[in-house]
Amino acid sequence: MQKFVYEYATKVYFGEGAAKEHLAEAVSGFGERVMLAFGGGSVKKNGIYDEVKKILDEAGKKVIDFPGIMSNPTYAKVQEGAALAKKEKVDFILAVGGGSVIDCCKIVAAQAKTEKDLWEMEMKEHQFPAEVLPMGAVVTASGTGAEMNGGAVITNEEKIIKAGMAASAPRFAILDPVYTSSVPRMQVLSGAFDTLSHAMETYLGNSDEDNVSDDVALAVMRNTVANMRRLLKNKDDLQARGNLMWDSAMAENGILKVGRLTDFQAHQLEHQLGAYTDCNHGQGLAVIHPAYYRHIVKDAEGKFRRFGREVFGADTPETGVEALADFIKECGLPTKMGELKSKVEITPEILRNVADTCNVIKCNPRELSRDEIYDILMECM
Ligand code: NZQ
Ligand code: ZN
Numbered sequence: 001m002q003k004f005v006y007e008y009a010t011k012v013y014f015g016e017g018a019a020k021e022h023l024a025e026a027v028s029g030f031g032e033r034v035m036l037a038f039g040g041g042s043v044k045k046n047g048i049y050d051e052v053k054k055i056l057d058e059a060g061k062k063v064i065d066f067p068g069i070m071s072n073p074t075y076a077k078v079q080e081g082a083a084l085a086k087k088e089k090v091d092f093i094l095a096v097g098g099g100s101v102i103d104c105c106k107i108v109a110a111q112a113k114t115e116k117d118l119w120e121m122e123m124k125e126h127q128f129p130a131e132v133l134p135m136g137a138v139v140t141a142s143g144t145g146a147e148m149n150g151g152a153v154i155t156n157e158e159k160i161i162k163a164g165m166a167a168s169a170p171r172f173a174i175l176d177p178v179y180t181s182s183v184p185r186m187q188v189l190s191g192a193f194d195t196l197s198h199a200m201e202t203y204l205g206n207s208d209e210d211n212v213s214d215d216v217a218l219a220v221m222r223n224t225v226a227n228m229r230r231l232l233k234n235k236d237d238l239q240a241r242g243n244l245m246w247d248s249a250m251a252e253n254g255i256l257k258v259g260r261l262t263d264f265q266a267h268q269l270e271h272q273l274g275a276y277t278d279c280n281h282g283q284g285l286a287v288i289h290p291a292y293y294r295h296i297v298k299d300a301e302g303k304f305r306r307f308g309r310e311v312f313g314a315d316t317p318e319t320g321v322e323a324l325a326d327f328i329k330e331c332g333l334p335t336k337m338g339e340l341k342s343k344v345e346i347t348p349e350i351l352r353n354v355a356d357t358c359n360v361i362k363c364n365p366r367e368l369s370r371d372e373i374y375d376i377l378m379e380c381m
Contacts, residue, residue, distance in 0.1 A: 001211060001259035008253065009169040010148055014246065016238075018176040019052060019138055024059040026172045030134050031091025037066040037081065037105050039097045046182040048140055052096055064088045066108075069097065072274050072281070073104035075119055075156045081108035085133060093135035095170070098183075098191070099144030099281070102137045103152035106167035109133040118165070119156060128166045138174040141183045142245040143191020143282055145198060145252025147173035155275055161357065162275035175249065177242035185235040189228055189331045190282030192244045196224045197266060197285045198251035200307070205262035206363045209302055217256045220247050221311045228331060261363040266292050269373065272358035276350050277342035284340060286333035290325035291379040295372065297321050300365035337380050351377040 013022040027034065034056055036049075043049040056063050066081050085093065085108060095105035110129035111118045121127050137147040146152070150169040155162040180188065203217040224247045230240035250256070269292070270284040277284075297304050301317045308320015312327065328335055337346040344350065355374035360367065368376070 001213075002207070002261075004258045006254060006258050009150070009171070010253075011172040012148075012175060012249070013172065014175040016176055016178050018174045019055060019179075023052065023055045023138070023174060026136060026174070027056065027059060027061065027092060027094065030171075032060065032062050033064060033089060033091045034061045035064045035066050035081075035085055035088070035090040035093045035108075037069060037093060037095050037097070037101055037108070039069050039071075039101050041067075042182065043096055043140060046140075048096060048138070048179055052094070052138060056094070064090060069101045069104045071098075071100045072155050072162065072278055073100045075154050075158075077104055078107045078111055078118075078154060081105070082111035085109075085112035090133060093133055094138065095135060096138040096140060098139070098141030099146040099153075102139070102144075102146040102170065103154065105135050105137075106146075106150070106152040106170070107154055107165055109135045110167045119154075122165055123163070129168075132168045134171050135168075136172045136174075137170040138179070139176075139245070140179045141187060141191055142175075142180060142241075142248040143188075143194040145195065145248045145250075147175070148249045148253035153271060155278075160275050160353075162271040163359075164271075173249070175245050177238055177245050180241050180245065181236065181238070185231060186332070187280075188231060188235070188241065188244065189333060190280050190286070191248065192224055192228045192231075192282070193286050193328070193331070193333055194282040195244065195248045195251045196221055196228075197282075197289060199224065199256060200289070201264045201267060202251070202256045202260070202262045203307065204296075204300060204303060204365060205260055206300075206365060207260035209306075211260055213256050213258055213260050216250075218307070218310045220250050220256065221307070223247050224251075225311060225327065232331065263361060263364040265361040265364045265368065268359040268361060269354065269377065272354045273377075275357075276354055277340065277344060277346060279340040279342050283334045286328045286331075287335060287337060287340060287380045288376070290321060290328065290335075291376045293321040293324065294379075295368070295376055296365045303365070337377075346381075348378065348381075351381075
């Protein structure tokens with residue numbers, strides 16, 4: 001284990017009825033003016049918006065709506081939210097949605113407190129927000145674990161870059177598996193694959209193999225796979241949705257990452273693929289992972305052997321990777337670039353751009369060249 005300092009910022013309220021039971025208490029003490037942020041309308045259809053709004057009204061809050069946060073939230077949407085927060089003198093931001101809504105709000109919370117261009121400040125000057133508006137999250141679609149950490153992934157459309165930005169973690173997260181009941185099965189599976197990816201990418205960082213975090217990561221992977229299979233049988237299995245919701249949180253609350261290096265090369269490829277195509281995050285990962293792992297399996301044979309054996313009951317490092325590829329098919333997730341929903345046709349030129357602009361990780365089993373990244377992406381065509 002390497003040295004670490006671990007502090008946990010987010011108070012979690014988990015379980016059926018968590019918003020009704022705890023939201024009023026959770027938002028108390030944060031001021032009167034609450035920005036209620038949400039996505040493209042699912043929360044209006046499934047009644048979550050009405051339930052949350054009523055709780056806020058009864059708690060005496062003045063609610064200011066910030067609707068329309070898209071999947072893969074853009075930096076332009078962040079600016080819109082920050083301008084609204086400033087104009088309305090918002091005291092607190094409540095994100096009600098999946099990873100996209102939560103991420104957008106994390107950066108709105110920071111941008112609302114500075115006149116500086118946050119993107120330039122973070123990416124060029126490597127300075128990070130000193131002050132942010134407090135925010136909380138009501139999770140309606142799980143998978144990213146965005147509610148449990150201080151990072152946010154934002155697409156800068158002008159620069160064609162989708163990248164992680166630093167912000168503050170939500171002060172609290174409401175995790176009610178019932179709130180995810182209306183998420184279509186394919187989105188639940190895509191989100192859950194993202195969780196699996198987070199645990200795999202953490203586990204495969206180039207660290208010593210005698211590490212308690214690895215044992216926890218493998219347990220999260222096994223549980224995620226088992227509950228994805230349960231959902232394939234019965235999409236309304238609430239116990240499975242609840243397990244996946246907590247797997248998602250566990251994979252990104254920092255616990256798996258303490259005392260070790262992480263990989264996250266597949267995420268870097270997917271994020272840039274997302275910048276060019278606006279594809280679904282979990283589905284992009286499902287396409288990329290097997291091809292990436294076929295390239296690095298010989299560089300971390302011990303880790304891949306253990307992964308294959310403990311997660312899929314496979315005998316060898318290579319059959320472990322193929323078991324992962326088979327599992328992706330079993331879930332009906334995309335396996336090729338052409339199956340991704342994309343705003344443009346995915347061509348070799350686009351993949352060359354992705355390879356040339358993505359971050360290259362140095363603490364994975366083996367650092368990749370940009371040409372090898374291009375080869376990996378082309379193998380997904
Ligand atoms: O926009 P609405 O209408 O709400 O529909 C959403 C959206 O279409 C829908 N949805 C959400 N809750 C629902 C529901 N539909 C029915 N019933 C409900 N209860 O689900 C769709 C997907 O939502 P989205 O938030 O985009 O998905 P996800 O949670 O997978 O978040 C993806 C974003 O998070 C980033 C990704 O890159 C991507 O931008 N990530 C954030 C991370 C973090 N901050 O820690 C880590 C991840 O690696 C990831 O990069
Ligand atoms: Zn992810």
